[in-house]
Amino acid sequence: MVKIDQYLNKFKEKITKRENNITLISPQKETMVFDAVNLDTNNTCNQRCRFCFTSFNEKPINMDINTFKAVLEVLPLVKDYAGGGYGFYFSCIYEPTINPLFLEYLDLLPDIAKNKCFLTTNLAKPMDEGFIKRLLSANIRLVNISIESLKPERFEYITQNKKFNHYINNLNTLEKVINEIDIDIPILRFITILLKENKDEIIDLVKYTCKHFPIESHEIRTPFINYYENMGWNKKQYLSKEEVDEIITQLNKLECIVDTVIMSSEDLEKYENEENNKENEKLDSYQKAINRFKIVEDYEYLFLRINSDGTCIDKKNNVAEKISLENPRKYFKDKLFELYSYRSEAAACSDYGGYENPDSGDGFILVDKISENDAYIEFTGWCCPDRKVNTDKLIIKLTGLDGDVNYYHASTKKRFDADEFKEKEKGWCGGYTTYIDKNKLKNNKYYIDLIYETETSQIISYRWENFILSLN
Missing domain, CATH: 3.20.20.70 (Aldolase class I)
Structure with missing residues (x-):
């Protein structure tokens, strides 16, 4: 317990020293909506x-x-x-x-x-x-x-x-x-x-x-x-x-x-x-996460199917259930929240063997957007790591100023829209998205790290330097 307290004190001292150089980033508020309802x-x-x-x-x-x-x-x-x-x-x-x-x-x-x-x-x-x-x-x-x-x-x-x-x-x-x-x-x-x-x-x-x-x-x-x-x-x-x-x-x-x-x-x-x-x-924990992302990021995930008998089917449960005729607005709001919340469940990372103590990298991570709704915080961005990165094994780590640590799998894709980097480096950009359960965050300020595995199984961590996620 003493070692942990000493570590946290040093961590706070480090942040205090750099406080004037750090930019606090707050999520943009967004409203939850269904992409479509099929009737x-x-x-x-x-x-x-x-x-x-x-x-x-x-x-x-x-x-x-x-x-x-x-x-x-x-x-x-x-x-x-x-x-x-x-x-x-x-x-x-x-x-x-x-x-x-x-x-x-x-x-x-x-x-x-x-x-x-x-x-x-x-x-x-x-x-x-x-x-x-x-x-x-x-x-x-x-x-x-x-x-x-x-x-x-x-x-x-x-x-x-x-x-x-x-x-x-x-x-x-x-x-x-x-x-x-x-x-x-x-x-x-x-x-x-x-x-x-x-x-x-x-x-x-x-x-x-x-x-x-x-x-x-x-x-x-x-x-x-x-x-x-x-x-x-x-x-x-x-x-x-x-x-x-x-x-x-x-x-x-x-x-x-x-x-x-x-x-x-x-x-x-x-x-x-x-x-x-x-x-x-045969699926490992990362491939299982990728399969979960395929469900929650599918083009038709935020859809409801409503049948002529008054039942409703969503893409999470795939089971027909009766719509509440007494309070249908509440029913649909609850269903919407359930679908959004499942995205953060899909991203949650509990099996990340070897990722606790990664080697520090000299690359960088960029964030296009941090948004917030009633269910989760969404990170969307891109990184420019070494070209030998295994982009199917990306994890976002949030480290709270009081020591709270959370890991989330990130969905990955190649992004060719970062033209300046492409032109200068003649390389590619690995894009990512992840969904973070707001209810599981115990602090209101977090450092952001991108952790990935190289072709040689080395675990590397990039920190989004000089920025801290600030929550209300």
Whole structure:
């Protein structure tokens, strides 16, 4: 105990001597929000597209209006639509327009939904001008429309829907209403699944949507691959790299904005081999941390999936649970806090053998941003260590002025945005992010160290010199 007290006293003396040269850094306050909430007000569809990953084996359920009203309490906690999937999905997997209460739901969307809400429809339900006008007049930011073919036989084969006439009539009515209506309509975007069945029609489909509608973009994507009934059919629909390259070349020549999310058959084979290798991989504590980070930093981690039966699924637990209808706002706030808190759990480092007494390095660590929310403190930055650094084994160490020590794994990535360093040193920068549980910090001021392992298993520590983390 005496040695520890002596060490702490020397530590405090050292800090006191350097106090005038030290800059105190306080985290920026940030609000916790869901990146997206995926809502389905029914669990069925009026088509059975061959590429769809849904089996439709469940009993059909339409969400009741009281549950829908409760779900709308999540809207203030959701990011505004920012492209690429963020926002409030009025539909996710199923076709929303076939719910008997669909138009009533549209009318219930509050003003705040105008910057958050979007829906996806196959446009295959019979719709008159009045229906489409109410759709375009609702507080919706974006409408996605599926379009797989404009050839009747091909359409009916791919979608397994014999009502092509409904689809083409709706397209024509939509165009007519848009040209006549005098309101600020939602953004329009079309989506096509690239298949062997329609590959020769892709360019014409994009030309058609760009000519007839004021679209934001036309997205071309390949089918999802997952473990479901028609996975075999989907795999056979993937085109060769040569075919994909040719289609992309043709798309790039068009005067339309086209988003492509396309994998070739060669890409698919490589992906599946990598997944198989991961299953046989023996994991150490650092690799386990990397896998945890893959969950909490996944593009779709801060998402909720709300089903038509009033249950909710998150990416942490993957278990359906009933939404509280008595106090839905509190339910969603608690769920949000739980997801954020799990990030700091994923980063927590308890097995860091050999990292307690690292050798001091002469490199440096830079921090782009230190932010704080109700659940954790987030560090984001980059380091410029020796080029032989094992960047998969990075740890952030916080040392309190009173001796409290905390270790956190850091997710890593190569960063090429530090142009000045790249130009001078002809090297790379290792980026990092970590999440620190605020409740576990016992002091209000901390030194920051980056600890890593070299190729030769030497443990090196870089201190962010002349800066101290200051907490309120």
